[in-house]
Amino acid sequence: MEITQKPLVILNFKTYIESTGLKALYLAKISEQVFKETGVNMAVAAQGADLFRISQEVQIPVLAQHVDPVDVGGHTGSAILECMKDAGASGTLINHSERRMELADIDNVIKKTTMADMTSVVCTNNVETSAAAATLQPDFVAIEPPELIGSGIPVSQAEPEIVEGTVAAIKDINPKVRVLCGAGISTGEDMKAALDLGTEGVLLASGIILASDPKNALLDLVSKI
Amino acid sequence: MEITQKPLVILNFKTYIESTGLKALYLAKISEQVFKETGVNMAVAAQGADLFRISQEVQIPVLAQHVDPVDVGGHTGSAILECMKDAGASGTLINHSERRMELADIDNVIKKTTMADMTSVVCTNNVETSAAAATLQPDFVAIEPPELIGSGIPVSQAEPEIVEGTVAAIKDINPKVRVLCGAGISTGEDMKAALDLGTEGVLLASGIILASDPKNALLDLVSKI
Amino acid sequence: MEITQKPLVILNFKTYIESTGLKALYLAKISEQVFKETGVNMAVAAQGADLFRISQEVQIPVLAQHVDPVDVGGHTGSAILECMKDAGASGTLINHSERRMELADIDNVIKKTTMADMTSVVCTNNVETSAAAATLQPDFVAIEPPELIGSGIPVSQAEPEIVEGTVAAIKDINPKVRVLCGAGISTGEDMKAALDLGTEGVLLASGIILASDPKNALLDLVSKI
């Protein structure tokens, strides 16, 4: 399941109870419906233990939320790329603000992901770390100012200069890296603003997952594209 | 799936390629066969992304290898108990030497596991930390001197005084806590020695997983009980 | 510089700017004055880079706030016990809630501290982890419910049952371990309540360090003993 169309919406399930187990499967199916109904490229980032169940049931890309920077072997309790891929993951978030990674490990996991022909989405917190991430040649960089995550205040409207600065800094280093933005995104206006600033999509979570009607929230999100 | 019979054998899949994905499922089925053929209580500890697939297919307990000490919510990339349980885990290893945890987090995860009616298996490295773990009231403490893990030198024969000391220290603090031993265990002799020293079972990995014939290795393991 | 008298007051300098560098030296001198004026046993826990300067200038015990669980060798950036001792530390806090440690490392550092003839003060967050810590035979266990740290609400008055339960649990396991309590302590009433509950002293920080007149605050703290 490649991620080729644009714009792209990645729905990060985090570890909300509303997006765990069967509820995660339900949200993945809704995301697939929105893809089929609107043609907008949708992907979900699920908890490790939910990857297999979801990837068996939907036709949109299913990403892991994190991969540990270790190889196969004696690493009890680690989440390795090989197991994630076998469970159906077609890519992974890397360095999410809730799971920051060491610089050398980000480099390592991007390389492993690329070698496995999977999609890498590196999350960053500002213009400077976005530029640093871009030198490592991931598929995507997703800029998410930590202070706006879960705030309901969309980064694309509250701090447009960070989004624009990130797009410029990344394209200057490596034009092939695609830029997403996250943090506070939930409406069609937020997403339109994100695209107008030069991004190719959004990474979001609570604005959809905790909505009273997630499908309608997703439909609204992609309505202004 | 309760863990009631004894002795108990827990096969830790770690992150070996030989125990990932379909190969993990195969090893789980072998373990189930050994249980059915010999009546010896078998359990497997699988990678997070393999839990669902395995638990759907076998009738023996499937444990997680690690649970992160966080509650449901915004914790991208964490392995939460709720998701593990939903995926079919009936318990979890805690504080394995390859995934050591903070003291406060061990306490937290044991409590969460107990509240969820799941089995807790705390791994420890010596007599002192085994006693400390016993005060936290887990179901099992598994003593594994780190220097013997993966060595092929069975702790039950190389350092019997550590196993005996651990059993004594734990029973002195809380007689309800059951003691396993690990590190270097692979043969029927090793397991018999472990039981003779007062343990109620073993936790093992490479001795079986990397064996040329894992099923025969398991049958040999339980042959002297 | 041994810690023998009782009760004991340990003033944790944390990393407040008010207790860094020359200001840390000033607070240490105030603490020494209070010891000389009142006879109450005072100790300070200073930042690593302040240990040498302070220990050269005061006659009360100076503790480290943390020691990394590594031996001498190639560990760039680690704070090793040998260097702390050479700089004048006569003991160390271990596992403070702002610097939680793995169980195996707590055991390791207590042993290293004891071998070096230094004082170990293990911080814990509840009755259960206090009992666990006591099995490891530190000199002191300091119980500090995290939710009260820096709150100004004294644990000795807000949650007396936790303090009493901790004293009982620890003495049951090892009567030689001495119990301190912390979190929210700042006044003479708070300290008297702590001692009345069976503790042998207090561990405190912001209540004194951020006071408008730290010396008077310390004098008030020890006024009801």
Added chain:
Amino acid sequence: MEITQKPLVILNFKTYIESTGLKALYLAKISEQVFKETGVNMAVAAQGADLFRISQEVQIPVLAQHVDPVDVGGHTGSAILECMKDAGASGTLINHSERRMELADIDNVIKKTTMADMTSVVCTNNVETSAAAATLQPDFVAIEPPELIGSGIPVSQAEPEIVEGTVAAIKDINPKVRVLCGAGISTGEDMKAALDLGTEGVLLASGIILASDPKNALLDLVSKI
């Protein structure tokens, strides 16, 4: 104490017993002598608890080995920049391979170091992470392939293409960033090779610290410049 001359030699004391306490002071004095005798710019990176004592006694730059990415406040056990500077540090190593840091924290500490008018030396493990580090605008990047650290095999001779590639990648991103190389460096030949490859100095440790005669080892190191 600014670091302006070139080439530069940074002697990392790590946590060897041979470079702890009074022995660290002795090595710092030797380094100062070599600076005075040869004019080659020398600096030392000392353990936190040794910074004050050393900086009081020598006239060459004294760096910290690591700074925690936290501000002043309630962070017991952390090594904050403010305290390091007050103790005499004029800069710090960042992200040493023995103390890897998260990407966002490297960015944070470089900014704090720059704001404090101190020198930042970011350690990296390969060409890719060196380029990433250069985007964050540190004063120096020190490339040290981890497999060669402490090996006695000089990176400047064993893997010259990594050193050259790093110099090229860094200068392409930010010509103002100065490049050091480390790992296995100990002789004058090693250092000459490093400079010939375009670096402006070396970061080294065991080759000097564990030498039978550290001063002669240092004099040999700088003899071919």
